[in-house]
Amino acid sequence: MRSMLTGLCALLATALFPAPVSADNPIIQTLFTADPAPLVHNGTVYLYTSHDEEEARNFVMRDWRLYTSTDMVNWTDHGAVASLKTFPWARQDNDAWAPQVIERGGKFYMYVPISVAGSPKNVLAVAVADTPYGPFKDALGHPLIAPARDNIDPTVAIDGDGQAYLYWGNPDLWRVKLNPDMISTAGPIVKMPRLTDYQEGPWFYRRAGHYYMAFASTCCPEGIGYAMSDHATGPWQYKGSIMDHDKRSSGNHPGIIDYKGHSYVFGFNYRFNDAQTREHRERRSVTVTEFHYNKDGTIPMQPWWDTVGVKQLGTIDPFRRVEAETIAWTSASDTSASGAHNWAPGVRTAKGAAGMYVTHVLDGGYIIVRGVDFGTGAGKSFDATIAAATGGGAIDLRLDSLTGPRVATLAVPATGGPETWRTETTPLARTRGVHDVFLVFHGKPGEPLFNFDAWQIGTARGKPRASR
Structure with missing residues (x-):
C-alpha cells in the first residue's frame, strides 16, 4: 500500500501552538x-x-x-x-x-x-x-x-x-x-x-x-x-x-x-x-x-467545535508495547497561504512490512501521548523499535511539555535500511505517576531521519531486544 500520507495534511503553523501543546x-x-x-x-x-x-x-x-x-x-x-x-x-x-x-x-x-x-x-x-x-x-x-x-x-x-x-x-x-x-x-x-x-x-x-x-x-x-x-x-x-x-x-x-x-x-x-x-x-x-442528555432524552445545544478535546478515560500502560502511531497530538508547520508544502517539523504514518508506523520524522517534530502511567517508578529503560538508512537521529522522551524534564534520550543508529527494524534501548531516569509523554525527534534539519514503529518502558536494563 502506498504511504498513508502525501504530507502531514496542513497542520497549523507551529507558532500557533507554543509548547506545551494543549489542543487535542x-x-x-x-x-x-x-x-x-x-x-x-x-x-x-x-x-x-x-x-x-x-x-x-x-x-x-x-x-x-x-x-x-x-x-x-x-x-x-x-x-x-x-x-x-x-x-x-x-x-x-x-x-x-x-x-x-x-x-x-x-x-x-x-x-x-x-x-x-x-x-x-x-x-x-x-x-x-x-x-x-x-x-x-x-x-x-x-x-x-x-x-x-x-x-x-x-x-x-x-x-x-x-x-x-x-x-x-x-x-x-x-x-x-x-x-x-x-x-x-x-x-x-x-x-x-x-x-x-x-x-x-x-x-x-x-x-x-x-x-x-x-x-x-x-x-x-x-x-x-x-x-x-x-x-x-x-x-x-x-x-x-x-x-x-x-x-x-x-x-x-x-x-x-x-x-x-x-x-x-x-x-x-x-x-x-x-x-x-x-x-x-x-x-x-x-x-x-x-x-449530556437531558432527563427526557433530548440533546442540549453544543458549542461549536473547540480545540480542547474531551477528558481522558483511563491511562496508557507504557510497560506494554505502545504503537508509535498511537497519538494524541503531533506536530508540523506549513506557513504557505497558497497551499504549497513546506513541511518542518513533522511526522507521517505509513504501512509496510512492519504494519503501520511513523515515517518522515523530521528534526524538531514530536508526538504527544497523553496520560501515560509510569506507576511507582519501576521503569529502567526506554525502548524503541526503529529503522534508519543512516544514523545520527535521536528521540528525547520528555514529560508534560516540550520543555519538560527529559528522562531519556535514545540515539538512533543506522539499521541497514528504512524497513530494517531494530529495537534500541537507553536508560530511563526515575519516573513516577501519570504524565503526558512528548516524544521529540532530533537530527539533521530538513531531512527525514528514521522510521518509528513502537516504544515501551522496560523494567530491567540489558541488551536490546532481538531485531524484527
Whole structure:
C-alpha cells in the first residue's frame, strides 16, 4: 500500500501552538479525515472515517480509514481498511464517501456510497470483514441499493427485536429494512416525510427507549440537527439543533456513541485547511465533544467545535508495547497561504512490512501521548523499535511539555535500511505517576531521519531486544 500520507495534511503553523501543546481537537492530525462513524465493540472505540486527499479542492476521496481508542484521547492509526479497489466495478478515481460499520453475528458490515463509471448517480454498497480491522471485502459484487441521486451517507442500526434498518439520503431521507444476512433488503424502499432542517449525513440509533436521527442540517453552512421517534420507522419529530449552523464550516456529519458512561458526538471542521490556506478546500478534520442528555432524552445545544478535546478515560500502560502511531497530538508547520508544502517539523504514518508506523520524522517534530502511567517508578529503560538508512537521529522522551524534564534520550543508529527494524534501548531516569509523554525527534534539519514503529518502558536494563 502506498504511504498513508502525501504530507502531514496542513497542520497549523507551529507558532500557533507554543509548547506545551494543549489542543487535542481535531483528533487526527496526520491526515484529512471526515464523516466520522464510531463503533463501540468489546471496550474499544473503532472510528471509521472517509479521507480527503491532500490535493483536494473539491471532494477527492478514495479510501476509508480506521482509528481506535480506549481512552478517547490517544488514537491509534490502522490505515485504510477499504478503498475503491474493494469494489472493482465502481468508479476508481473518486467518490469514497461517508461510511458506517456495524457488527452482527461475529462479522462486520461496512456500508458506503460510491458511484459507477459513466453515471451521475450514486449507489450504496456493502463490504464485510471478520474483524473490525478489516480488510473489508465486497459482499455482493454489485450495488446493494441501485443508482439514485439521493444515495449518499448510509446509516444502519439493529433494533431490539433484531430487525436492521438502513437509512440514507440527501436532500431526502430514505429507509429500507435489511435481512438478517445484512447484505440484502426486505420490502420496499420508503421515502420519509421531509424533516425540518435536514440536509444529509443521517446518524440513526436507539438509546434508552428513544430512537434518534441526527443529521447535517441545511447547507450551507451546515450544523447538526436531530429528530426523535418512538419507533425505528418514525414518524420523526424534529427536536432542534445539537450544534448550530456556523460559517466556519460548509459541511458537517454527526456520529454519536455512548462509551464508558459518557456520551459523545463526532463531527468535522476545516481548522487545519484554514490554517494552511485562505482558499476553501474540501479537506476536513474529525472532531469530538462530550455532551449530556437531558432527563427526557433530548440533546442540549453544543458549542461549536473547540480545540480542547474531551477528558481522558483511563491511562496508557507504557510497560506494554505502545504503537508509535498511537497519538494524541503531533506536530508540523506549513506557513504557505497558497497551499504549497513546506513541511518542518513533522511526522507521517505509513504501512509496510512492519504494519503501520511513523515515517518522515523530521528534526524538531514530536508526538504527544497523553496520560501515560509510569506507576511507582519501576521503569529502567526506554525502548524503541526503529529503522534508519543512516544514523545520527535521536528521540528525547520528555514529560508534560516540550520543555519538560527529559528522562531519556535514545540515539538512533543506522539499521541497514528504512524497513530494517531494530529495537534500541537507553536508560530511563526515575519516573513516577501519570504524565503526558512528548516524544521529540532530533537530527539533521530538513531531512527525514528514521522510521518509528513502537516504544515501551522496560523494567530491567540489558541488551536490546532481538531485531524484527
